[in-house]
Amino acid sequence: MMLEYIHSHQAGFWLALGFILLALEVLVFGFTTIVMFFAGLGAITSGLLMKAGVLPPTWIAGIACFGLSTGLYSVLLWKFFQRIQSNSVPQQKQSSDLIGLDFVIEQDITTTQPGTTKYSGISWRVEIDKDAGVDSLNSGQRVVVTSVDAGVFRVKAA
Numbered sequence: 001m002m003l004e005y006i007h008s009h010q011a012g013f014w015l016a017l018g019f020i021l022l023a024l025e026v027l028v029f030g031f032t033t034i035v036m037f038f039a040g041l042g043a044i045t046s047g048l049l050m051k052a053g054v055l056p057p058t059w060i061a062g063i064a065c066f067g068l069s070t071g072l073y074s075v076l077l078w079k080f081f082q083r084i085q086s087n088s089v090p091q092q093k094q095s096s097d098l099i100g101l102d103f104v105i106e107q108d109i110t111t112t113q114p115g116t117t118k119y120s121g122i123s124w125r126v127e128i129d130k131d132a133g134v135d136s137l138n139s140g141q142r143v144v145v146t147s148v149d150a151g152v153f154r155v156k157a158a
Contacts, residue, residue: 010057014047014066034081042070096148102158105143110136117153125152132156 006013021040025031046065049055055065101119105126109115115126128137129146134157137143143155 007059010059010062011047011050014043014050014062016047018043018045018047038073038077039066039070041073042066042068045069045073098145098148098153100144101153102142102144105137105139105141105155107139108136119153122151127152127154129154129156 018040021036021043025033025036025040029036031037043066046055046062046069049065050057050062055061098119103117103119105115106117107115109126109128111128111130114128117124117126126143128134131146132155137155137157142158144158145153146156147154
């Protein structure tokens, strides 16, 4: 009986399917897949075209319109969503409590030959920061940490 109702009210079926897909995309997936968003728009388009009498209320017409309109929305809106996604994540400067730490280097280091230092029981690689304005630092010189990566201190002269 339910299948008979759906079969005789296909425009309503496509509209309901479209809104369900849109709700899933937004509420469950948080706009991360975007595929269901395009599919939801395609289903709503099929339902509206059937409701307006442009499409006959048949499964073949509904599925064909759903597939074509989903593909068309994907092509038309892909660049827009890609641009929004790439602009939505603000670039954050990495922060660490180790930035500003000063110490005396134990060996000469250059931009091509990094050194090492022990801090808090860990052997850290010591590199000259690209913005330090020098190509080498001498053993015994006091330096300050300007940035930190996994196991790497980037330094400049203090």
